[in-house]
Amino acid sequence: PQPVKHHHSARYYAQRVRESFTTRVTKVLCAIFLSFLLVSLIVFFIVWLSLRPHRPRFHMIDFTVPGLAQKPGLDNAVITFNVTARNSNQHIGIYYDSMEGFVYYKDKQIGSTPLLHPFFQDPKTTTVVYGQFGIGTATLAVNSRRWKEFVNDRQHGTVHFRLGIMSVIRFKVSTWKSVHHKMHVNCDVAVGSDGLILPAWENRKCSVYFS
Numbered sequence: 001p002q003p004v005k006h007h008h009s010a011r012y013y014a015q016r017v018r019e020s021f022t023t024r025v026t027k028v029l030c031a032i033f034l035s036f037l038l039v040s041l042i043v044f045f046i047v048w049l050s051l052r053p054h055r056p057r058f059h060m061i062d063f064t065v066p067g068l069a070q071k072p073g074l075d076n077a078v079i080t081f082n083v084t085a086r087n088s089n090q091h092i093g094i095y096y097d098s099m100e101g102f103v104y105y106k107d108k109q110i111g112s113t114p115l116l117h118p119f120f121q122d123p124k125t126t127t128v129v130y131g132q133f134g135i136g137t138a139t140l141a142v143n144s145r146r147w148k149e150f151v152n153d154r155q156h157g158t159v160h161f162r163l164g165i166m167s168v169i170r171f172k173v174s175t176w177k178s179v180h181h182k183m184h185v186n187c188d189v190a191v192g193s194d195g196l197i198l199p200a201w202e203n204r205k206c207s208v209y210f211s
Helices: 010-051 144-155
Strands: 057-064 078-087 093-105 108-114 119-121 125-134 159-173 181-191 207-210
Touching: 057 159, 057 181, 078 093, 078 159, 078 181, 093 125, 093 144, 108 125, 119 125, 144 159
Parallel strands: none
Antiparallel strands: 057 078, 078 125, 093 108, 093 119, 093 159, 159 181, 181 207
């Protein structure tokens, strides 16, 4: 038998044409979107490679407890320190909007002090951060029992401390500035019986993390 031929109306063919056109437009739009997304990712990756963002690097330079070698040292107990903050980025500057230092002994905070005033650090530069904790300025909370613990450790040749720095920073790329980031720096350090930093702890890198 001969196959039956189906005759469709003009409305049917018009609908098929519209569906075909819609499919083509959808495919073109998807192709444009995917191409734009791919180009954007490539540009972002190239920019990231050129900037290579790095967090600041801190190193312990000096840490001194001068009164540790004196018998009545508690009366004028002072801790002084300085660390270096290095911006190793090629094209990224750093705004330090605030900075505060803390000193810990056996994981107990024994002092705090404000540090540098707000400042901007250019790329590939190093800044020295200096601070002092002293009883006279109410930034060093050390009583006679705590000082006795210092002296007992001193008799063994080493007294361990931990210096903490908390800073609020922003990154700057050209005219763009990032949101604020809270940065934490931890520097383990030890002094000898004379209250001076031990050579093994000089220029030691500090840990840095954000919260």
